[in-house]
Amino acid sequence: xxxxxxxxxxxxxxxxxxxFGDKRPYLVALITLDPDEAPALAAxxxxxxxxxxxxxxxxxxxxxxxxxxxxNARFARIEQIKRFAILPHDLTQxxxxxxxxxxxxxxVVYDTYADVFDGLYE
Amino acid sequence: MSxxxxxxxxxxxxxxxxxxxxxxxxxxxEIRPVRADDKQLLRDGFERLSAESRxxxxxxxxxxxxxxxVRYLTEVDHHDHEAxxxxxxxxxxxxxxxxxxxxxxGSDAAxxxxxxxxxxxxxxxATALLTRLAERAxxxxxxxxxxxxxxxxxxxLDLVGDLGATRMTGTDxxxxxxxxxxxxxxxxxxxxxxxxAAARRLVFRPRWPAEPR
Numbered sequence: 050x051x052x053x054x055x056x057x058x059x060x061x062x063x064x065x066x067x068x069f070g071d072k073r074p075y076l077v078a079l080i081t082l083d084p085d086e087a088p089a090l091a092a093x094x095x096x097x098x099x100x101x102x103x104x105x106x107x108x109x110x111x112x113x114x115x116x117x118x119x120x121n122a123r124f125a126r127i128e129q130i131k132r133f134a135i136l137p138h139d140l141t142q143x144x145x146x147x148x149x150x151x152x153x154x155x156x157v158v159y160d161t162y163a164d165v166f167d168g169l170y171e
Numbered sequence: 172m173s174x175x176x177x178x179x180x181x182x183x184x185x186x187x188x189x190x191x192x193x194x195x196x197x198x199x200x201e202i203r204p205v206r207a208d209d210k211q212l213l214r215d216g217f218e219r220l221s222a223e224s225r226x227x228x229x230x231x232x233x234x235x236x237x238x239x240x241v242r243y244l245t246e247v248d249h250h251d252h253e254a255x256x257x258x259x260x261x262x263x264x265x266x267x268x269x270x271x272x273x274x275x276x277g278s279d280a281a282x283x284x285x286x287x288x289x290x291x292x293x294x295x296x297a298t299a300l301l302t303r304l305a306e307r308a309x310x311x312x313x314x315x316x317x318x319x320x321x322x323x324x325x326x327x328l329d330l331v332g333d334l335g336a337t338r339m340t341g342t343d344x345x346x347x348x349x350x351x352x353x354x355x356x357x358x359x360x361x362x363x364x365x366x367x368a369a370a371r372r373l374v375f376r377p378r379w380p381a382e383p384r
Contacts, residue, residue, distance in 0.1 A: 051232050058234050067231070083237055083239075085239050149272035151240065153230050154343070154346075155343070156345075
């Protein structure tokens, strides 16, 4: 999973991409947009640079979807991301997802966004 | 010029930094606190970290370092967040960085993280940085470091073990969360013991302030 995470995070639009799929039929990704690049993405798509709105905006999903497809093309089918969700904010230290030195706690991410992950498997 | 010293000001006294340190293979580094204008140096050092070293540092892949991260990692206040960088004495290129960040406002505990460029692995850069970072931490009222590393990261586990770490219970079996008590100056000096450990003159796993074997 970390190889395709690397491919996703090479994108200028993506700050974080946490891939999950343990004991599930396919892999999914939780994605956060790079906060400094989000305004440029919004301008490119002709929408308001509002992080919450961008998370569900169809044009943003299409743009990120294209990044996901391009990353997927570099991997075998079982390593590919089938579905993704965009978070309306960055990972937070307050929630324990990020440590103070910016390490990512995958387990905390998974637990915090369990609903989002479940939604990607419906 | 100098107003009343604020916390962290003593750290920046010119006479104390940079500190030149000779590593166990004879190579030399200069260690000093990271400054807000070290952004390019930070980027240069990051470029010299392999993908695996970056993964060990952040616990996720890090193919690029965003401007936002660079700001966070360099604009430190030297009190709640301190970072020390090591530059090659010959050439000045960045070779390692260690930081602590206080876990909560007013807490006496801080999380610690280290990264050393791959070409300089195994020479004692991390130990040299952490020794001095521990002294800085004590000066800022921190008595305990916490560290999180991957369960398979033997170098990191050896390093925190040598610092006398105890393992905390964690919920993620893929991570090791360690706690390191920082001894006060009156106790056996951490830096003394670390230098000895780095020189492999001592092998020890004591709880402070026990005597080493």
